[in-house]
Amino acid sequence: xxxAIIAVQSIDGCITRHRGEGAVGWAxxxxxxxxxxxxxxxxxxxxxxxxxxxxxDHIRPRVQPDLLRMVMTRNxxxxxxxxxxxxxxxxxxxxADVVAELSxxxxxxxxxxxxxxxxxxxxxxxxxxxxxxxxxPVIFGEGLRLCDQPVERRFELAETSxxxxxxxxxxxxxxxxxxxxxxxxSSEGR
Amino acid sequence: xxxAIIAVQSIDGCITRHRGEGAVGWAxxxxxxxxxxxxxxxxxxxxxxxxxxxxxDHIRPRVQPDLLRMVMTRNxxxxxxxxxxxxxxxxxxxxADVVAELSxxxxxxxxxxxxxxxxxxxxxxxxxxxxxxxxxPVIFGEGLRLCDQPVERRFELAETSxxxxxxxxxxxxxxxxxxxxxxxxSSEGR
Numbered sequence: 001x002x003x004a005i006i007a008v009q010s011i012d013g014c015i016t017r018h019r020g021e022g023a024v025g026w027a028x029x030x031x032x033x034x035x036x037x038x039x040x041x042x043x044x045x046x047x048x049x050x051x052x053x054x055x056x057d058h059i060r061p062r063v064q065p066d067l068l069r070m071v072m073t074r075n076x077x078x079x080x081x082x083x084x085x086x087x088x089x090x091x092x093x094x095x096a097d098v099v100a101e102l103s104x105x106x107x108x109x110x111x112x113x114x115x116x117x118x119x120x121x122x123x124x125x126x127x128x129x130x131x132x133x134x135x136x137p138v139i140f141g142e143g144l145r146l147c148d149q150p151v152e153r154r155f156e157l158a159e160t161s162x163x164x165x166x167x168x169x170x171x172x173x174x175x176x177x178x179x180x181x182x183x184x185x186s187s188e189g190r
Numbered sequence: 191x192x193x194a195i196i197a198v199q200s201i202d203g204c205i206t207r208h209r210g211e212g213a214v215g216w217a218x219x220x221x222x223x224x225x226x227x228x229x230x231x232x233x234x235x236x237x238x239x240x241x242x243x244x245x246x247d248h249i250r251p252r253v254q255p256d257l258l259r260m261v262m263t264r265n266x267x268x269x270x271x272x273x274x275x276x277x278x279x280x281x282x283x284x285x286a287d288v289v290a291e292l293s294x295x296x297x298x299x300x301x302x303x304x305x306x307x308x309x310x311x312x313x314x315x316x317x318x319x320x321x322x323x324x325x326x327p328v329i330f331g332e333g334l335r336l337c338d339q340p341v342e343r344r345f346e347l348a349e350t351s352x353x354x355x356x357x358x359x360x361x362x363x364x365x366x367x368x369x370x371x372x373x374x375x376s377s378e379g380r
Contacts, residue, residue, distance in 0.1 A: 011323065011345065011362065012336040013203010123329055131329075133201065137345045137362060139313055139321075141337035146202040150332035155201065157327050157356040166347040168360070172201065172327060 001103040003046075004130035005112045005119060006038050007146060011135060014143030015116065023143065024054065030163040031134045038132055039111055042067065044102050047113040049073035049090075056082075063087040068107060070098055072118055095121050120148035129174050131155060137166040191293040193236075194320035195302045195309060196228050197336060201325060204333030205306065213333065214244065220353040221324045228322055229301055232257065234292050237303040239263035239280075246272075253277040258297060260288055262308055285311050310338035319364050321345060327356040 008027040009015045016023035027035075039045070045067055052059065052071045060082065063069065069088045073079065076090035083089055086105075091098055095118075102110055112122055122128050123146075155172035163169050198217040199205045206213035217225075229235070235257060242249065242261045250272065253259065259278045263269065266280035273279055281288055285308075292300055302312055312318050313336075345362035353359050 009203065011203075011321065011360075013199065013201075014335075017342070018340045120331065123331060131201065135360075137347050137365075139337055139341060139343040139345070141310065141313060141335075142340035145204075145331075145335070147329055147331035150208045151329060152207070153329040155327045155329070155356070157352075157358065160350060160358065162347075166345070166362075168347065168350065170201075170325075170358070172356075175327075 001099050001108060001110055002129050003099060003110045003112055003122065003127055004042070004132055005122075005128055005146070006035060006132045007114065007119075008035075008134040008136060009146060010138045010140045010143070012139050012141065013145050014140040015114070015146055016143040017140050018142045019144070026136075026138075027134065028136060028164060028167050030167055031136065034134065034163050034169060039067070042109045042111040044068040044070065044107040044109070045111040045113055046070045046072060046095075046098060046102075046118065048115050048118040049075075049079075051114045051118075052079075059088070068102065068105075070102065072098065095125050095127055099127060116144040116146070116148045119146055120151075123147045123151045123153055124149055126153065126174075128153070130158075131170075131172040133170045133172065134163060135168040135170060191289050191298060191300055192319050193289060193300045193302055193312065193317055194232070194322055195312075195318055195336070196225060196322045197304065197309075198225075198324040198326060199336060200328045200330045200333070202329050202331065203335050204330040205304070205336055206333040207330050208332045209334070216326075216328075217324065218326060218354060218357050220357055221326065224324065224353050224359060229257070232299045232301040234258040234260065234297040234299070235301040235303055236260045236262060236285075236288060236292075236308065238305050238308040239265075239269075241304045241308070242269075249278070258292065258295075260292065262288065285315050285317055289317060306334040306336070306338045309336055310341075313337045313341045313343055314339055316343065316364075318343070320348075321360075321362040323360045323362065324353060325358040325360060 017026040071090045079090040154175045159171040207216040261280045269280040344365045349361040
């Protein structure tokens with residue numbers, strides 16, 4: 001199973017604009033279009049209950065067998081009425097088990113769609129193979145970031161392109177595990 | 191006066207690797223070389239007392255009249271022994287006044303070198319004209335970010351280049367003030 005995060009962030013690494021109201025929905029139209037095109041190349045998706053709740057009205061009319069959406073929640077029973085077998089399911093399993101199950105059920109490409117805690121768990125367990133990242137040209141200073149816990153995961157830059165003159169699309173692939181990166185040296189400002 | 195931040199960050203927007211020991215000195219050798227080349231194009235620099243303390247042993251042998259280093263601190267007297275007129279000075283003035291003074295003294299290009307609080311103050315007061323950002327291909331999950339307070343500052347991407355196959359150099363210019371960005375729309379995962 002190939003697991004890819006598809007995310008958008010500010011220059012300074014905020015995936016939400018500050019916190020609370022207005023925290024989502026700030027990405028450019030070009031990013032929205034890219035997101036829909038990218039998601040269409042996956043046959044399953046994983047995201048958290050918070051993301052599901054925020055996007056429920058958008059997701060429910062769009063459930064379809066070509067994209068098995070799996071929602072991670074501590075309490076799947078709370079969503080029993082929303083479930084559609086093979087299209088929209090709810091699970092309390094840990095990340096590696098969710099991935100294994102999707103794979104056992106014949107799915108091959110999994111989009112990881114947030115939120116921060118779900119990303120953090122997958123980074124922590126080193127389950128992220130690819131990072132498809134939109135970089136919007138704005139500084140927010142406050143907001144959630146892509147990972148909510150200390151890790152050190154090195155990637156290789158596979159592709160850079162422009163979604164618009166100032167919006168970058170970066171694609172990173174997970175570097176072979178165990179490979180040591182350049183440790184760098186300290187200097188003024190570094 | 192043209193004010194430019196020269197910074198390095200992880201993919202997820204950390205300018206330090208976690209916190210405490212090992213938080214600095216993680217950037218690639220390519221970034222170190224780029225930093226020295228870039229800094230040589232400026233005639234003055236501003237940074238905070240924390241950054242000065244961390245890099246003091248590196249900075250003191252390198253003070254020179256071509257680069258007036260101005261250290262922002264609440265207590266300039268504490269550093270009286272280190273000062274060298276027109277080369278290494280300490281000031282308790284607020285950001286706009288420091289910039290104005292450097293300008294009045296004939297300096298034209300100012301590098302802003304951190305740390306997070308200094309960046310935050312300059313973003314807050316909208317004094318950042320340019321952002322020269324190295325993006326290292328690593329996820330840290332925890333660390334200081336480029337700005338320590340909620341703002342919304344939109345930039346234009348002026349240049350992208352590679353410092354190495356996986357290390358990007360991005361140059362952003364401050365968008366004309368008052369111009370409204372695309373507000374975007376909400377959708378699954380966005």
